[in-house]
Amino acid sequence: MKILWYGLWLVLLTLLQPTLICELTLFGIHPNLFLCFVVIAGYYRGPLEGGIAGALFGLVYDLLIGRLMGVDALLYLYLGVMAGILGTRFFSGGKRLAICATAGAGTLLCAVVYYLVRMTVWGDISFVTAVFRIGLIEALYQLPVAFLLSFVIAKTMKWMRLRQIS
Amino acid sequence: MKYFFEEHKGLVLLIGATLILAIVIGVFAAIAAGEGASLAEEATLGLTSPMQGAIRDGGNWVSNLFTYFGAVKALREENEALRLENIQLDRRLKDSRGMELENQELRTMLDLKKTHPELELLAAEVTGKDPSNWFATLIINRGSDQGICEGQPVLGAGRELIGKISRVGNDWAEVVTILNPECGVGAIVNRTREVGVVEGDSSLRFAGKCRLGYLSRDAELEEGDYIETSGMGGVYPRGLLIGTVLEISEDNTNMSKCAVVQPMAELSKLRQVFVLLHSVEVISMPDVDPEMEDEDEDAEETPVSTPRPTPKATPKPTPKATAKPEQQESSHGQELRE
Numbered sequence: 001m002k003i004l005w006y007g008l009w010l011v012l013l014t015l016l017q018p019t020l021i022c023e024l025t026l027f028g029i030h031p032n033l034f035l036c037f038v039v040i041a042g043y044y045r046g047p048l049e050g051g052i053a054g055a056l057f058g059l060v061y062d063l064l065i066g067r068l069m070g071v072d073a074l075l076y077l078y079l080g081v082m083a084g085i086l087g088t089r090f091f092s093g094g095k096r097l098a099i100c101a102t103a104g105a106g107t108l109l110c111a112v113v114y115y116l117v118r119m120t121v122w123g124d125i126s127f128v129t130a131v132f133r134i135g136l137i138e139a140l141y142q143l144p145v146a147f148l149l150s151f152v153i154a155k156t157m158k159w160m161r162l163r164q165i166s
Numbered sequence: 167m168k169y170f171f172e173e174h175k176g177l178v179l180l181i182g183a184t185l186i187l188a189i190v191i192g193v194f195a196a197i198a199a200g201e202g203a204s205l206a207e208e209a210t211l212g213l214t215s216p217m218q219g220a221i222r223d224g225g226n227w228v229s230n231l232f233t234y235f236g237a238v239k240a241l242r243e244e245n246e247a248l249r250l251e252n253i254q255l256d257r258r259l260k261d262s263r264g265m266e267l268e269n270q271e272l273r274t275m276l277d278l279k280k281t282h283p284e285l286e287l288l289a290a291e292v293t294g295k296d297p298s299n300w301f302a303t304l305i306i307n308r309g310s311d312q313g314i315c316e317g318q319p320v321l322g323a324g325r326e327l328i329g330k331i332s333r334v335g336n337d338w339a340e341v342v343t344i345l346n347p348e349c350g351v352g353a354i355v356n357r358t359r360e361v362g363v364v365e366g367d368s369s370l371r372f373a374g375k376c377r378l379g380y381l382s383r384d385a386e387l388e389e390g391d392y393i394e395t396s397g398m399g400g401v402y403p404r405g406l407l408i409g410t411v412l413e414i415s416e417d418n419t420n421m422s423k424c425a426v427v428q429p430m431a432e433l434s435k436l437r438q439v440f441v442l443l444h445s446v447e448v449i450s451m452p453d454v455d456p457e458m459e460d461e462d463e464d465a466e467e468t469p470v471s472t473p474r475p476t477p478k479a480t481p482k483p484t485p486k487a488t489a490k491p492e493q494q495e496s497s498h499g500q501e502l503r504e
Binding site: 114 | 293294295296297298299300301303305332333340347348368369371372373
């Protein structure tokens with residue numbers, strides 16, 4: 001059941017992210033549901049599953065982008081583990097705000113790493129553009145998206161009879 | 167006699183009442199035939215009429231009230247039916263608008279195929295976009311099975327440049343648009359024939375613009391100048407429209423000029439594109455008059471290298487192709503005559 005749940009979400013996000021989500025732009029920036037899902041999975045299912053989901057979802061995200069293969073897989077792996085640790089140790093109750101904050105901070109962190117990697121590989125982006133024009137706006141956009149997505153994910157977990165780890 | 171009355175009391179009363187009433191009717195009929203209403207009538211009806219009016223109004227009100235309550239259900243149903251009909255009509259209108267736009271787009275694409283028969287174009291639909299915010303790419307629903315290879319130029323219906331193929335699958339391909347910094351295009355300013363390179367800029371990308379760089383320092387550029395592909399580099403044929411100059415500035419090094427370019431294609435709203443399957447050196451102009459065509463044949467043309475192995479069509483080269491066909495013809499002819 002667990003594998004089915006992750007599989008369904010993976011298929012759904014792979015279909016939605018390059019199509020529908022890409023149209024929901026705010027100042028030219030759209031949210032990243034893959035990152036949101038990894039954070040929520042980490043909070044709800046613990047560090048182990050968060051890490052595995054992070055690596056898997058990050059890899060698929062990398063495959064969709066087709067550049068810098070493995071960067072997102074690695075970043076999301078750490079993010080999933082971190083979310084899992086935060087979820088189990090610090091936020092046993094009232095996780096939604098913590099999910100939003102983690103998704104926002106994770107997005108910003110990913111933007112910094114992406115900037116460094118991209119500067120190393122192509123050298124075609126400035127720090128201001130990467131962090132403030134892309135990272136910050138995306139991070140702010142992720143807050144409400146992660147909040148709303150957490151409800152949907154919690155609901156699907158309930159349908160699939162998967163319990164939340166707290 | 168007394169007994170008769172007592173015995174037939176009812177009959178007597180009936181006859182008596184009939185006679186009285188007959189007399190009354192007769193009198194009233196005589197009065198009505200003669201003058202207007204009598205004083206008695208006036209007094210009776212004058213007093214009762216307002217009351218009758220009030221009572222009648224009240225009756226009407228009660229009647230209307232019952233009618234209203236009776237009609238509410240019907241009205242509600244009618245309202246609901248009209249609302250649904252309105253939604254359906256609205257949806258149909260929007261659908262027809264969408265179909266109209268699509269139709270127009272497809273017609274333009276068909277025109278492009280007709281006006282440029284030398285080009286082997288493959289129509290493709292945009293199915294997705296870059297899932298991240300870091301690269302300006304598109305996914306199309308045609309791939310290697312349909313003859314798409316890496317590096318092939320991608321055009322819009324109005325022969326405007328969109329980008330080039332960067333990744334290819336069996337039935338999908340990724341297009342790097344000109345907004346992406348990875349995409350560099352040899353460009354030429356249509357009016358002044360200044361040569362430069364159009365490339366994506368990370369900061370301008372979100373505004374849907376790109377940069378024209380490597381222009382000479384004394385380049386005479388003006389806002390609104392049309393930019394098109396120069397054909398240098400061999401990836402893109404000459405004469406594809408890129409965009410118009412929006413803003414001109416000095417380069418950071420002050421060694422050259424650069425300009426912000428507004429692409430001709432609205433890249434955020436693309437639905438249909440063309441992939442140029444075989445390389446051509448120059449995209450010829452449509453509707454060129456014969457006189458100019460003769461001149462074109464005489465005009466000198468610098469050969470442009472083509473990376474693809476078997477170029478299927480190499481049309482007559484035209485030294486100049488501009489954004490708008492109308493302007494194109496005039497400026498083209500003028501330059502050639504000079």
